[in-house]
Amino acid sequence: MALFEARGIQKRFGARVVLENISLAIEAGTVHGIMGPNGAGKTTCFHVLTGHHPPDAGSILFDGNDITGLKPHVIARMGVSRSFQMMNLFDDAVVIENVMLALPAFRAVSGSPLRETFGDRHLVDLALTVLDQVGLAGRAWEKAKDLSYGDRRALEIAVALAAEPRILFLDEPTAGLGAQATQNLIRLIQKLRQHYTICVIEHDMRFLFELADTISVVHWGQVIVEGTPAGLKANKWVARSALGEVA
Amino acid sequence: MITLSDIPARSQMPLTLPMGIFVVVMATAPFWLARVGLYQYLGVEIAIWVLFAMGFNLLFGYTGLHSFGHGAYLGIGAYAFGLFQHHAAISLWGGLFAAIAAASVAGAVVGAFLSHRRGIYYALLTIGFGQVFWFSAMKLHWLTGGEDGLLNIPRPDLVIGPWRFDLNDNAVFYWFVAAITIAAVLLMWRVVNAPVGRVLQAIRQNETRARFVGYDVWRWKWLAFTISAAFAGLAGGLFSMAQQSAYPDVMSLHQSGIIVMMVLVGGGLVSFWGPVLGVVLYFVARDVLGGLTEAWLLWYGLLFVIMVMVRPEGMAGLLHVLLRRTSGQVSTVKPEKA
Ligand SMILES: Nc1ncnc2c1ncn2[C@@H]1O[C@H](COP(=O)(O)OP(=O)(O)O)[C@@H](O)[C@H]1O
Ligand SMILES: [Mg+2]
Numbered sequence: 001m002a003l004f005e006a007r008g009i010q011k012r013f014g015a016r017v018v019l020e021n022i023s024l025a026i027e028a029g030t031v032h033g034i035m036g037p038n039g040a041g042k043t044t045c046f047h048v049l050t051g052h053h054p055p056d057a058g059s060i061l062f063d064g065n066d067i068t069g070l071k072p073h074v075i076a077r078m079g080v081s082r083s084f085q086m087m088n089l090f091d092d093a094v095v096i097e098n099v100m101l102a103l104p105a106f107r108a109v110s111g112s113p114l115r116e117t118f119g120d121r122h123l124v125d126l127a128l129t130v131l132d133q134v135g136l137a138g139r140a141w142e143k144a145k146d147l148s149y150g151d152r153r154a155l156e157i158a159v160a161l162a163a164e165p166r167i168l169f170l171d172e173p174t175a176g177l178g179a180q181a182t183q184n185l186i187r188l189i190q191k192l193r194q195h196y197t198i199c200v201i202e203h204d205m206r207f208l209f210e211l212a213d214t215i216s217v218v219h220w221g222q223v224i225v226e227g228t229p230a231g232l233k234a235n236k237w238v239a240r241s242a243l244g245e246v247a
Numbered sequence: 248m249i250t251l252s253d254i255p256a257r258s259q260m261p262l263t264l265p266m267g268i269f270v271v272v273m274a275t276a277p278f279w280l281a282r283v284g285l286y287q288y289l290g291v292e293i294a295i296w297v298l299f300a301m302g303f304n305l306l307f308g309y310t311g312l313h314s315f316g317h318g319a320y321l322g323i324g325a326y327a328f329g330l331f332q333h334h335a336a337i338s339l340w341g342g343l344f345a346a347i348a349a350a351s352v353a354g355a356v357v358g359a360f361l362s363h364r365r366g367i368y369y370a371l372l373t374i375g376f377g378q379v380f381w382f383s384a385m386k387l388h389w390l391t392g393g394e395d396g397l398l399n400i401p402r403p404d405l406v407i408g409p410w411r412f413d414l415n416d417n418a419v420f421y422w423f424v425a426a427i428t429i430a431a432v433l434l435m436w437r438v439v440n441a442p443v444g445r446v447l448q449a450i451r452q453n454e455t456r457a458r459f460v461g462y463d464v465w466r467w468k469w470l471a472f473t474i475s476a477a478f479a480g481l482a483g484g485l486f487s488m489a490q491q492s493a494y495p496d497v498m499s500l501h502q503s504g505i506i507v508m509m510v511l512v513g514g515g516l517v518s519f520w521g522p523v524l525g526v527v528l529y530f531v532a533r534d535v536l537g538g539l540t541e542a543w544l545l546w547y548g549l550l551f552v553i554m555v556m557v558r559p560e561g562m563a564g565l566l567h568v569l570l571r572r573t574s575g576q577v578s579t580v581k582p583e584k585a
Binding site for chain 1: 437438440441442443444445446448449452453455456457458459460461462463464
């Protein structure tokens with residue numbers, strides 16, 4: 001059984017149908033790619049899967065549990081973690097605080113009013129370990145908003161990782177990155193895939209073909225093709241369409 | 248620009264220099280207030296308003312939730328204290344407990360309506376509820392005494408073990424109020440530096456992100472509102488002792504606006520201590536400017552406008568910059584990108 005599954009998801013905003021009918025199945029331990037042109041509904045799809053918007057129809061299953069319509073914080077606590085296309089950090093806070101806030105161990109003590117936040121060596125070490133994974137340990141005490149664009153992208157992923165997820169949703173992690181930074185990110189995700197199940201939105205096809213085990217191509221709010229990278233390359237429709245040109 | 252989150256992020260010190268200054272100044276005020284041309288009762292007012300403003304800033308500055316109707320909770324505390332003395336028992340702790348309890352309950356109920364909202368809708372609802380409470384205080388004559396308010400509220404003696412202190416003595420009363428304010432401020436200092444405070448600040452910075460790392464933002468916003476109402480209630484209880492009466496005026500929109508001005512002028516958005524500076528400036532301006540001109544509030548308002556335009560970080564931000572300059576310290580905070 002797939003770790004994460006979406007069945008017949010539909011989402012409308014007023015009269016505008018953004019997701020017609022999305023079905024996905026993400027197996028544990030794999031990297032699943034979602035690609036499609038701008039405005040296809042990829043981000044909206046993530047928003048629905050992670051509880052930001054309730055779907056108008058369809059159901060979402062995580063590890064066999066129906067999580068359709070649950071609140072984002074409830075879904076997050078179950079082990080579903082995500083990054084954002086438009087970066088979403090705690091800008092005024094230092095880097096390590098961004099990560100600490102996301103640690104389940106921190107959340108567990110978040111109700112205690114008398115504990116010194118940075119006095120807890122264990123929490124600080126946990127956060128530093130997470131930062132080390134994305135290469136930001138040396139920047140721990142800088143403010144998030146003072147980081148370079150690429151480092152902010154990395155921090156975005158660190159925050160998602162800090163939540164100790166069982167599945168990680170990454171929304172266009174390479175957006176705005178240069179070639180070098182993109183290569184670094186590919187290496188990071190190669191490393192992360194050994195421990196996490198990952199679902200990544202990307203419109204850079206080279207990136208996805210290199211990383212993903214399976215790919216869903218979304219267009220007009222529907223999955224128009226899905227398969228392995230090799231299968232998609234062989235698919236005449238994909239090869240001929242604008243989507244295939246880069247590959 | 249510096250922000251609240253700059254305030255000693257890594258400090259593990261329970262006591263800091265500003266804390267020391269605050270405690271010493273508060274504790275010694277009766278000895279020098281008169282010598283600098285001020286008077287005892289001003290100390291009482293400042294201490295009460297510091298308590299109110301600091302509690303308010305947990306919500307306003309730290310959590311970023313803009314309440315413009317907070318005078319209501321001060322007023323509820325004041326009435327609760329008075330009603331307790333008149334109808335239940337003459338009791339200091341009973342009255343203060345009633346003040347905190349009543350304001351907390353009111354805050355919890357209103358907070359439940361507010362916490363789904365943000366931005367302007369949040370602010371508008373706080374005004375709306377504030378007006379409801381103010382109007383009720385005016386109209387529920389049988390309970391609140393209407394426009395005249397509750398009169399002849401006693402100041403019960405403070406009894407600690409074998410000692411009995413008469414709080415009708417203004418110096419004794421001052422120390423009592425100052426002790427409570429100092430204790431509350433120490434508690435708030437712990438809270439804002441504890442995980443609770445960090446989560447509240449995280450919500451201010453990015454509600455969506457907070458939600459997606461697993462925080463039930465609604466509950467935290469509700470909690471922040473309720474806690475700040477509780478502190479307002481305590482301040483209100485002390486205020487009704489100070490005035491020996493409780494009346495609707497403190498619940499008015501105008502009074503609720505003044506607390507916002509105090510916090511902003513003082514620099515509550517960038518410093519834990521901002522509200523203290525704002526409160527002191529307000530009362531000193533009232534007495535000094537007020538001695539010179541009837542229109543002192545106009546000048547104060549002008550000061551507020553100028554402050555918001557040129558130094559939105561308020562007095563605390565100004566102080567921060569000045570101290571840094573005089574100590575010749577290298578800035579650790581990068582200059583704001585234009
Ligand atoms: N909250 C919303 N209300 C109305 N329309 C929306 C909303 N969110 C997204 N859309 C629309 O849905 C479409 C898909 O957007 P999005 O999911 O961001 O696409 P993608 O991530 O694939 O580029 C766009 O046309 C966008 O305008
Ligand atoms: Mg998108």
